[in-house]
Amino acid sequence: MTEEIIINESFDIEMSNLEVDDFNSRELMELKIKVSELVTDNVINKLISYPKIKNNLTYDLPYQRDGALRILRDFNCNALLADEVGLGKTITTGMVIKELIERGFAKKILILTPPSLVDQWVAELDDKFDISFNIIENEDDWDVSDFAIASIDRVKGYDLESRQFRHKKVHDISWDLLIVDEAHKLKDRLSMRTKFVDKIQKKRFLILTATPFQNDLVELYNLLNLLKKGHLGTLQAFRKNFLERGNKRKPLNHEVLKRKLREVMVRRKRSETTVEYMQRVPKTISVDLTDEEKIIYEEIQNMIKSNYFLSSGMQINGKLAIYAILPKITSSSKSAMESLQRIIDNQDKYHKRTITHAQKILDAYAVLKTDSKIETLIKLIRDIFRQDRNQKILIYTKHPTTLFYIIEKLKPTGLSIVPFTGASTREEKTAIIDEFKNRADIMISTETGCEGLNFQFCNNLINYDLPWNPMSVEQRIGRIDRIGQKRNMNIYSLATKGTMEEYVVDLIINKMCCVGLIIGELPIILFNLGLDGNGNNGVNKIEEMIMNHFIDSKNNLEIFSKGIKEIETIIQQGIQSYSEYKINTSELIDHE
């Protein structure tokens, strides 16, 4: 049977308007044609787009370029990119996307990622590749997005009544390239997620995962069957040919299976590259409050938990409301005072009792002689510079008020400080990095401030306050934990002694962000656990869990610590299961 080849033709007949266009010389016209005739690169033997983006990339890593070239040249972008975590699959994929666009192969591209990685993908593609992707929020967005990115969890929704996917429009579009990040979640062939992806019409399909299977080789089969139907035969044939009876992880005909995998997979290990990975060393810095401060701290907690009322008399104990005020009040004395003043100034909004309580705390602040937290910070900074005066320190806070307060308090030290808040242009960001790298001792930033910036020349990070969202913390650490970091990184986190802060710091820093995972692994683990993305109240799920325990504990530290322990157990299970994932994958696909 011979199939007819489809031919799609487009003819751009837009004639120039002689009335308005500039007319150019014969020489220029001939030059233009000569150059056009010269630029005919039939087969992809090199990345023609690379020179355009290389200045945007912090490092020139040949394996990333090589990976992109192999995907383009050898697989025509129908491949599984299974590089180990930390090798920069996003960058390699970005290179593939850029090259396809540059060569005119791709006009419609869709990226499906876990919810927490959507923004990161968008930022990376924009900053490093000058490609603007549109985030799909609702179904109408499909009509206007040639370069679309969507959280797979958001768009895979299935309406049981109409027996249709809610975002069915995606299936009407013929995509030139489909990319699914963290694709190991497609291991279950009967899941809606897998069916949703399988129904997408695509010319090229790039699957990204560092761990194509966990416990069962059938997961790998399902993933590859999604990529290329029948590549490993039917499931029955796969079981017969490649699975040892009684051991789901051990393959029969190992070499044949590896050969089959090589036909569709690009996989590189960290050991094959020259990239060095440094350790994160967590250091919790206890803030010992004075008695007066302790009273204020407790009063604040009391106010939030039991004395926080609207003018109508209704108690404000919703998670979101607490979420809004708690971090500000615990960030620094300055931001606490600012928040309290706002309550006092909003007499219409808040209940008299709350206002009186706020005023009482504010009065206590007014007579306070010591700010233990800022003093601890100053001492910590001195200690760091005492060890090595040439070091750099990156301080994070969630609030601009705290940021400027710290600057003010650090002024007498005579240290050179760069503040950084808000979004900036790429040029401004470059200037800031330059300032911090070459002149300043300290940079103080909000985490949203320096998203996407690289400070691998600095190995000291201080969390003046800590977000309860581990991904935000991971983002903070990610600024210094980058390729090119030559030293182990000190992650200092300030926590008020004898308060819930100690438990939160322990959970997020010691049990999640600094447990020896490579950058990029924590989002995968949270994604695998279903703790990635937004919770019911629009905050991160882990954050929401901590918040729930905070509310439920009613100021009882023991109850709160138990709750935190529960989260810790879940995370540990996730890490354990992910480690198994890695080992199993490596045994099959990395074994020489």
Add this chain to the structure above:
Amino acid sequence: MSDLKNIVKEFFVKLNCTVIGDDILLIENVPKDFEKIYGKNGPYRFAFEENADGELLTSSSHLFNVISEYLRNKAKVTLLKLELEEISPDELQKHIHFNGYNIYKINKKSNNDYIYKLTFETTIHYLNETEKVINHLYIHDNTLIENFNLEDYQTIPATRREIKNEGELDMKLPQEKIKQLLHDRLLEIKEKLKVSLDREILRINEHYNNLSHEANKEIESTRVKLAELKNSHEDLQTKKVKEQKLQEAIIRLEEKIHPQELEKEKKFHLIEEKNKHSINISSKLLNQTVICFPIFSLQMVFMNNKKFKTVDAEFNALTKQIHKIVCECCSLEIKEIIICSSNHLLCRQCGDRCSCNAIQCIKCRKSNCYLCSKQICDSCTSLCSMCRKNICQSDAKTDFITKKIICRQCSTTCPSCKRLGSKQLFKKIENKFYCPSCYGKIKIQEVF
């Protein structure tokens, strides 16, 4: 290599950069917008041979992609004027046979005609391969012309005022032509793709056939088990439970292979594979050059024996052809000067010579001789005063009585005096016509 060097040189000169050197080109004063898209700040030092001290440029160097992109929105329209020679009387003689006439005077007026040169860049994408073809098409009067090549002509830049926007070109023409030009190459690509597509289609078909076959086989074996169970000697209760389980298994398997669903899925993946193997052709207009050339309106005054004739003509300076000299009788184009006795310009078909040797045309040709049917020119035509018909010189006689012209038919000779006169004036005696004088004489003799 010198081609590459020339392109680089030419390009940077056009950019108003300072280009120094010969083997190695040093480019200084590079504009910022170019530096930005090239990703490198100037000055540049380009070499064209290996081991030379500079950035080695080959035809696949990134610089040429950048130049191509830089020029993409430039040089979209070019207005040119062909430098062509005007026509001289000597040149005219090569095109028109003067037939003994001389040019007394030529008045010239020029108008412009246009040829559109459309340069298309056609990109053919298939799988991960790209082919690029550049085609130049020339259009004149909404017709593709094959025998023109701009490279054969000297040009000077034209101005907007010299170009009359003559409405839109019919773009179906170039579109069809490009299709024609790509036809053979497309056939080759199709053949290549078919091999790969057939292989992938076989994989998909085999996969779905195997799926269906495996499930059917399983259903069959379950049915066999069911039949065996019916014939077994197990107790009824056990049999019933087992039977139910087997029947449920059959239903499950049938649901699993659901032929329509499998077929739908297979079709989807087959279409997807066909799309993967499709050819995408996109043609873009790279440059539109309007080439104008003069068409001279000539007013030539020919002269011969003090006779002057003004002849209008058009001279196409591009084709070097004289047009629009037309026969004033039949309006056909002529290539020689024939002027009739009445000063009409005519073709050979519309002219004739009279017996008097004068050239006569159908316009000035009065009639044929009524008697001998010979064509007679104006000056040779006589009117019979009797029958009022046109007659030629040889058939024209003079009535000796009235001295008027009469034709042979109307004349007769007096048998007596032998003089010729009009029949009407003669009198008949015994079937013979006598002139009035001889008639009188005869009649008098009879009386006396």
